[in-house]
Amino acid sequence: MSTQPFVIEQTYNAPIGKVWSALTDHNKMKEWYFTLKDFKPEIGFKFTFEGGSKEKTYIHLCEVTEVIPGKKLTHSWVYQDYPGETYVTWELFDEGDKTHLKLTHTGLETFPQDNKDFSKESFSKGWTYITGTSLKEYLEK
Numbered sequence: 001m002s003t004q005p006f007v008i009e010q011t012y013n014a015p016i017g018k019v020w021s022a023l024t025d026h027n028k029m030k031e032w033y034f035t036l037k038d039f040k041p042e043i044g045f046k047f048t049f050e051g052g053s054k055e056k057t058y059i060h061l062c063e064v065t066e067v068i069p070g071k072k073l074t075h076s077w078v079y080q081d082y083p084g085e086t087y088v089t090w091e092l093f094d095e096g097d098k099t100h101l102k103l104t105h106t107g108l109e110t111f112p113q114d115n116k117d118f119s120k121e122s123f124s125k126g127w128t129y130i131t132g133t134s135l136k137e138y139l140e141k
Contacts, residue, residue, distance in 0.1 A: 007103070008124075014140060026039035043067055048061055052117060083110070084110035101131060
């Protein structure tokens with residue numbers, strides 16, 4: 001697998017404050033993302049959630065590694081009981097009454113390549129849905 005990160009960009013009809021809140025408030029996150037017991041946009045904060053395919057659910061173990069309030073959030077993304085470590089970065093760009101999001105997921109090649117759930121195509125489908133449908137609908141309702 002290529003070491004190229006997965007990158008997706010979206011623009012939302014929502015101010016940057018609303019988008020940042022959607023990305024960092026666990027009560028809002030459960031409406032468009034995954035259900036997290038808690039989340040804090042603080043370096044070192046650890047969080048977990050369940051997600052996966054129809055065939056298998058995985059425990060995700062994550063830790064916040066970078067925070068620039070209102071602009072950037074990075075966290076690790078590891079699967080319990082599987083090798084590999086990746087990082088997800090959410091970057092926000094203020095466009096007045098709109099917000100441009102750039103999501104970058106690095107390190108996908110470190111996951112077991114014999115598992116289709118860990119393929120770049122699988123992440124592409126997931127992130128495309130999450131950023132292009134789920135988050136978009138939440139922000140623009």
